[in-house]
Amino acid sequence: MxxxxxxxxxxxxxxxxxxxxxxxxxxxxxxxxxxxxVETANRxxxxxxxxWWVRAVLAVLVLAFAWYGGKLLVRLIGRRVARRFRRPSVxxxxxxxxxxxxxxxxxxxxxxxxxVGLDDILLSVTxxxxxxGVVIAPILGSIISGLFVxxxxxxxxGDMIEIVDxxxxxxxxxxxxxxxxxxxxxxxxxxxxxxxxTIRERDVINYSxxxxxxRLTLDVxxxxxxxxxxxxxxxxxxxREDDIVIGGGPDxxxxxxxxxxxPTCYIDEYADNGVSLRLRYWVKEPYKLTAxxxxxxxxxxxxxxxADIGFPYPHRQVVFDEPDDDGITERPR
Numbered sequence: 001m002x003x004x005x006x007x008x009x010x011x012x013x014x015x016x017x018x019x020x021x022x023x024x025x026x027x028x029x030x031x032x033x034x035x036x037x038v039e040t041a042n043r044x045x046x047x048x049x050x051x052w053w054v055r056a057v058l059a060v061l062v063l064a065f066a067w068y069g070g071k072l073l074v075r076l077i078g079r080r081v082a083r084r085f086r087r088p089s090v091x092x093x094x095x096x097x098x099x100x101x102x103x104x105x106x107x108x109x110x111x112x113x114x115x116v117g118l119d120d121i122l123l124s125v126t127x128x129x130x131x132x133g134v135v136i137a138p139i140l141g142s143i144i145s146g147l148f149v150x151x152x153x154x155x156x157x158g159d160m161i162e163i164v165d166x167x168x169x170x171x172x173x174x175x176x177x178x179x180x181x182x183x184x185x186x187x188x189x190x191x192x193x194x195x196x197x198t199i200r201e202r203d204v205i206n207y208s209x210x211x212x213x214x215r216l217t218l219d220v221x222x223x224x225x226x227x228x229x230x231x232x233x234x235x236x237x238x239x240r241e242d243d244i245v246i247g248g249g250p251d252x253x254x255x256x257x258x259x260x261x262x263p264t265c266y267i268d269e270y271a272d273n274g275v276s277l278r279l280r281y282w283v284k285e286p287y288k289l290t291a292x293x294x295x296x297x298x299x300x301x302x303x304x305x306x307a308d309i310g311f312p313y314p315h316r317q318v319v320f321d322e323p324d325d326d327g328i329t330e331r332p333r
Contacts, residue, residue: 059110066106070099088157093179155182155206160286163194164203207286213252214286215259216293218279220300221271223312232265232277234307238299239263239281244292246282274312 074095155161155174161184162171172186182199184192207214222231240247240263251258263281270276283292304311 055114059113062106062110062113063103066102070102073102074099092157092177096178154204158208160207162205162207163192163199164205169205212285213246213282214289215252215280215282216289218281218293218296219268220265220277220279221274221312222277223274223310226309228267228275228277230307231304231309232267234303234309235265235277235279235300236263238303239279239296241299242292242295244283244285244288245296246284252282273314 077098078091078095157174157177159174160171161174162169163184170184170186170192172184172192174182175185175191176183179196181193181195184194186192220231220235222228239245245263246261248262250261252261253259259280259282261282263279265277265279268276268278279296281296283289
């Protein structure tokens with residue numbers, strides 16, 4: 001992009017004020033109002049106070065007022081915005097944009113108070129944007145990705161999600177969603193900040209998007225000699241003993257399919273060392289899946305021990321061949 005061409009285009013869109021200064025309507029209003037405020041302050045203050053000091057103090061007061069005024073404005077309209085936008089991430093983005101807009105106007109006003117022309121600021125920003133387009137492009141890409149994240153509604157603040165990766169996945173709660181990044185509070189008591197452009201390219205598992213109930217699967221190997229019906233009944237009963245496990249009730253609907261709410265044990269396959277049984281059970285909350293799985297396995301262990309049902313495991317038989325008198329080893333056929 002040619003900076004000179006950009007400057008020429010900007011100049012063409014500028015309007016001429018009656019006094020001959022080239023500026024647009026909004027900038028002219030800000031500059032004119034700022035000049036009137038400075039002149040009023042000079043008339044009220046003693047003559048020995050320099051004008052540059054008045055301009056600097058007024059600029060600082062404007063920035064401070066905008067900073068605290070923006071906070072107060074967000075606090076006043078926060079509930080209305082939250083009712084208007086049901087999603088917390090969207091309402092926070094709207095309130096954050098309002099504060100940015102207030103501070104942007106305050107910066108323009110402060111610049112006009114200290115005597116910096118708004119046209120010069122506009123031209124400087126335009127030239128800087130044209131020259132640093134390569135650096136700004138990733139930032140703009142991240143903001144656009146943030147807009148997609150907010151519109152896709154794949155996860156929300158407070159949801160428990162898992163970022164699938166090669167390390168087994170990172171699980172945690174969504175703490176904050178901005179235009180640039182997503183902040184996750186992990187189960188390891190740490191914060192994980194992921195750019196929106198990166199998280200959109202990764203697989204995300206949402207455990208609490210619409211329904212907190214989560215189904216778990218556990219494979220149990222039992223010997224061929226045991227009673228399969230008894231083993232399956234003991235496994236289902238062991239799962240129901242946990243308070244977090246859903247023990248029964250109406251079938252749980254997932255899409256167009258329906259699944260039993262109570263723990264159900266199926267025969268999966270006939271393996272080399274025993275019969276593989278698969279237990280499927282639902283938990284009420286997805287926050288302690290590992291702990292629930294451990295307790296269910298402990299209950300199964302105790303139930304099998306009481307029923308005198310062992311767990312099969314591979315056996316290995318080692319045979320030692322003894323050499324004859326000639327030193328030749330004979331192997332049985």
